[in-house]
Structure formats: C-alpha cells, structure tokens
Amino acid sequence: ARKIIIDTDPGQDDAVAILLALASPELDVLGITAVAGNVPLDLTARNARIVCEIAGRPEVRVYAGCDRPMVRKLVTAEYVHGKSGLDGIELFEPGMPLQPDHAVDFLIDTLRREAPGTVTLCPLGPLTNIATAFERAPDIVNRVAEIVLMGGAYFEVGNVTPAAEFNIYVDPEAADIVFSAGVPIVVVPLDVTHKALTSRAWVERLRAMGTSVGNAVAGLTDFFERFDMAKYGSQGAPLHDACVIGYLLKPELFTGRHVNVMIETKGEFTVGMTVADWWRVTGREPNAMFLGGIDRDGFFEILTERLARL
Numbered sequence: 419a420r421k422i423i424i425d426t427d428p429g430q431d432d433a434v435a436i437l438l439a440l441a442s443p444e445l446d447v448l449g450i451t452a453v454a455g456n457v458p459l460d461l462t463a464r465n466a467r468i469v470c471e472i473a474g475r476p477e478v479r480v481y482a483g484c485d486r487p488m489v490r491k492l493v494t495a496e497y498v499h500g501k502s503g504l505d506g507i508e509l510f511e512p513g514m515p516l517q518p519d520h521a522v523d524f525l526i527d528t529l530r531r532e533a534p535g536t537v538t539l540c541p542l543g544p545l546t547n548i549a550t551a552f553e554r555a556p557d558i559v560n561r562v563a564e565i566v567l568m569g570g571a572y573f574e575v576g577n578v579t580p581a582a583e584f585n586i587y588v589d590p591e592a593a594d595i596v597f598s599a600g601v602p603i604v605v606v607p608l609d610v611t612h613k614a615l616t617s618r619a620w621v622e623r624l625r626a627m628g629t630s631v632g633n634a635v636a637g638l639t640d641f642f643e644r645f646d647m648a649k650y651g652s653q654g655a656p657l658h659d660a661c662v663i664g665y666l667l668k669p670e671l672f673t674g675r676h677v678n679v680m681i682e683t684k685g686e687f688t689v690g691m692t693v694a695d696w697w698r699v700t701g702r703e704p705n706a707m708f709l710g711g712i713d714r715d716g717f718f719e720i721l722t723e724r725l726a727r728l
C-alpha cells in the first residue's frame with residue numbers, strides 16, 4: 419500500500435477525506451497531522467480523532483502541529499464549518515489519545531526513517547506544518563515522494579477573497595516554501611472541487627446505508643451544503659479535500675496540466691493567489707501538476723463504495 423501522511427484541519431470535507439483514506443486498502447495512513455485552519459488547532463486535533471473513531475480506527479496516530487501561520491495571524495472559517503469545525507453531527511470527546519510528539523517532528527522523523535521516495539504528503543489545510551518541517555529539516559525535502567494537496571484556484575479564482583482560496587490564503591508564506599521546494603506537487607484546486615458537488619440523492623443513499631459512517635457523512639454534508647447554497651443552489655456542496663484522496667485512488671478520473679505555479683505573498687488584493695502559468699507564457703519551469711477536471715460520477719462511485727466498507 420502507498421504510504422501517506424494526511425495533514426488536515428477538519429472541517430467536514432477533511433472528515434470525508436480521512437474516512438475515504440481509512441477505508442481504502444491501497445493507502446497506508448502513517449499518521450494524521452492536525453494544523454490550525456478552519457478552526458483553531460485544539461479543535462482540529464480533536465476533530466481528527468473523532469473522525470478516526472467514527473471510522474472504527476482508534477489506533478491511527480494523530481499529532482497536533484502548528485497553531486498559527488508562519489508569519490500571519492490565523493484566519494479561521496467558522497462561517498463555513500460551524501463553531502466546532504464539524505457541525506452537523508453529534509460530537510464527543512474522543513477516547514483515543516493525541517500522540518505526544520509535535521506534528522512537525524513526526525513529519526521529519528517519518529521522512530528520515532522511511533525509504534526515500536516512499537511517503538506521499540496529503541495537505542488538506544494551510545501548509546504551515548509542511549513548510550515548517552521543510553525549513554527545519556531541509557534534508558527531508560528530497561525524500562518526499564509527492565505532495566498531493568487541496569488548495570488554490572485558476573479559472574474559479576477565490577473563495578475567501580476574490581483572488582485566493584482559503585488554504586493558500588491562510589498561510590501564503592508556507593505555501594510559497596512548499597511550491598518552491600522542488601518536490602513533485604499535484605494541486606487539487608477549486609476548479610476541480612467545485613465540480614465534485616454532493617447531491618440530495620447521494621446523501622439519501624448514505625443515510626440508507628444505516629451505518630454510523632453513512633449517517634455521519636450525511637449529517638456533515640447537510641450542514642456543509644448550507645454555505646454553498648447561494649452559489650450552487652440545490653446542487654449541493656463541494657467535497658474539496660476528499661478529491662485529494664480520490665486522486666490517489668484513481669488519478670485517471672482527473673485531468674490537468676503540468677505548469678509553473680507561484681504563490682502571491684505581497685499583492686494588495688491578491689495575497690494567497692495561486693498564479694498558475696496555465697498558458698505557459700512565463701517560460702518558468704513547471705513545478706506542479708495543476709488539475710482542472712474531474713469525472714464527478716466516477717469519484718462519487720468510489721467514494722460511496724469505500725464509505726460503505728466502514
């Protein structure tokens with residue numbers, strides 16, 4: 419199985435991503451590292467463990483990481499995800515422990531211990547933990563197999579400002595470090611995730627599973643949909659972060675271009691923008707596979723099939 423580390427700020431869509439990964443035998447989740455993002459760190463570290471317990475996987479190792487961006491003040495998104503970050507289901511105090519190590523130390527130790535080129539990083543929130551690990555231990559950078567991240571946008575531009583997507587916007591300096599590191603990167607931007615919309619029929623199918631995972635994902639989706647109602651109406655909500663795991667499982671469901679992507683850190687109106695050279699006008703070396711398309715039905719098919727296994 420492919421070894422992955424999920425770096426996350428749950429978040430309803432992060433929760434679906436974690437469940438999809440834990441349900442998939444092709445993936446070996448070495449650990450889950452929590453970061454401040456949608457809600458503060460204490461909540462994301464708790465939410466990640468709640469999701470593992472819902473999946474029936476309390477042995478998964480969850481680490482708490484950075485509680486704020488590298489240089490900026492933390493911006494959160496309770497207006498999207500609710501006060502808890504996981505509004506929509508009954509929350510509880512998880513019984514499984516938080517690991518004693520800091521997430522950044524776990525990232526560094528794991529990348530040094532595992533064979534080079536065998537560990538894939540899956541960032542689903544601001545890139546603070548990953549960039550901090552790269553800064554502190556530059557020797558690990560070349561040992562990363564690949565980074566498949568949710569963040570950024572091109573044609574869809576922004577969701578938190580007119581120009582920027584939330585994960586990149588919250589810690590653009592961290593994103594800049596990661597995109598400049600020279601590691602192979604696959605970007606799952608809003609252009610993809612805004613095509614991965616839930617439907618009423620899908621939510622009802624989940625409920626009909628009659629499992630705690632089916633009910634949980636249905637409840638989370640019911641809540642999460644509210645935010646995107648204005649944009650998509652009854653078409654549902656984008657399952658942003660789950661698309662990252664979908665790509666790991668079935669890359670053939672996605673299309674994109676290998677292009678140069680730069681992160682705006684100084685612009686007056688554009689901080690956090692992913693400046694993707696889609697038309698290759700700069701002559702700069704491509705540093706990321708920037709996805710743009712998704713086979714929506716194929717994605718929901720594997721997602722539903724996997725969630726039913728839990």
Ligand code: BDR
Nearest residue numbers: 429431542584585658659
């Ligand atoms: C991203 O921001 C968060 O609110 C979601 O969990 C996702 O990772 C979408 O812009």
Ligand code: CA
Nearest residue numbers: 429432542543
């Ligand atoms: Ca997220």
